[in-house]
Amino acid sequence: MSTLATQPAAAAILVDPNSKIAKKILVLGATSGIAEATCRIWAAEGAQMFLVARNAEKLAAVAADLKLRGASYVGTAVADLDDTDKHAELLTHAVNSLTGMDIAYLAHGILGGQARGEQDFEHAAQIIYTNFLAPVSLLTWLANYCVQRHAGVIAVLSSVAGERGRKSNYIYASSKAGLTAFLSGLRNRIDREGVTVMTIKPGPVNTSMTAHMNIRKADVKKVAATIVKAIDKRVDTLYVPIIFLPIMFIVRHIPERIFKKLNL
Numbered sequence: 001m002s003t004l005a006t007q008p009a010a011a012a013i014l015v016d017p018n019s020k021i022a023k024k025i026l027v028l029g030a031t032s033g034i035a036e037a038t039c040r041i042w043a044a045e046g047a048q049m050f051l052v053a054r055n056a057e058k059l060a061a062v063a064a065d066l067k068l069r070g071a072s073y074v075g076t077a078v079a080d081l082d083d084t085d086k087h088a089e090l091l092t093h094a095v096n097s098l099t100g101m102d103i104a105y106l107a108h109g110i111l112g113g114q115a116r117g118e119q120d121f122e123h124a125a126q127i128i129y130t131n132f133l134a135p136v137s138l139l140t141w142l143a144n145y146c147v148q149r150h151a152g153v154i155a156v157l158s159s160v161a162g163e164r165g166r167k168s169n170y171i172y173a174s175s176k177a178g179l180t181a182f183l184s185g186l187r188n189r190i191d192r193e194g195v196t197v198m199t200i201k202p203g204p205v206n207t208s209m210t211a212h213m214n215i216r217k218a219d220v221k222k223v224a225a226t227i228v229k230a231i232d233k234r235v236d237t238l239y240v241p242i243i244f245l246p247i248m249f250i251v252r253h254i255p256e257r258i259f260k261k262l263n264l
């Protein structure tokens, strides 16, 4: 974490995500295309948000835009989320700045390069670190914070990719598979404490992450609207677009003797 730039926080109120009182939302990876689109909806609802991202310039632009769109409070911190040693300090600062937290939204991640990772272990390790290990550190702190208060929604962007490794992206896919399994276990531990752990599994979405891919991609605004509704409903697992629910059911059930021969 390099800098912590904040504004004065509003009064402390812990609210249900469904209530009309301004939600207090912590966004990690706030400059992500999906996160930004989601935050725009929350801003229009008058939410209070604390945004964390590693690119100061992009973060400032997103924060300014959200204020214009109606957010009742926007705090920011510039942080490389790979820096797990700084997570406790960062998260403490964020929830203090918000004077509470109703929703934590984890959106940062990297696609990385599959071909590069096949030759270069350091690159493969980087993908797994950013997408899995760093979130585990964040989630550990956030889960314990929410359990102490018996409240909160922790919503995390995993991926349909994590459902089955395939040759074109199994390094990224395995990082998301690990994340999905971690979230499943965390939910099993803390749902009974009043804390919702939500696993969001998008299919391909039109953001900078997929800009180079010549495939059918979902519209990021539609994806964000679906995510906001699902968080309000405290859904456990969300496939977005919903067509990926049956698609991934089929993908998971293709026999390995066939799957291993497919060019996927």
Ligand SMILES: NC(=O)c1ccc[n+]([C@@H]2O[C@H](COP(=O)([O-])OP(=O)(O)OC[C@H]3O[C@@H](n4cnc5c(N)ncnc54)[C@H](OP(=O)(O)O)[C@@H]3O)[C@@H](O)[C@H]2O)c1
Pocket: 029, 030, 031, 032, 033, 034, 035, 053, 054, 055, 058, 079, 080, 081, 082, 107, 108, 109, 110, 111, 130, 157, 158, 159, 160, 201, 202, 203, 204, 205, 206, 207, 208, 209, 210
């Ligand atoms: N787009 C898709 O098709 C798709 C599908 C399934 C799942 N997802 C997941 O959804 C999430 C958001 O993806 P997106 O499509 O919105 O991608 P994106 O626009 O490329 O955003 C990714 C964000 O993660 C940030 N980030 C990466 N490493 C970081 C680090 N160490 N510290 C802080 N921030 C870091 C990036 O910051 P910089 O801008 O500074 O690099 C960027 O803002 C990711 O977890 C992704 O894996 C995306």
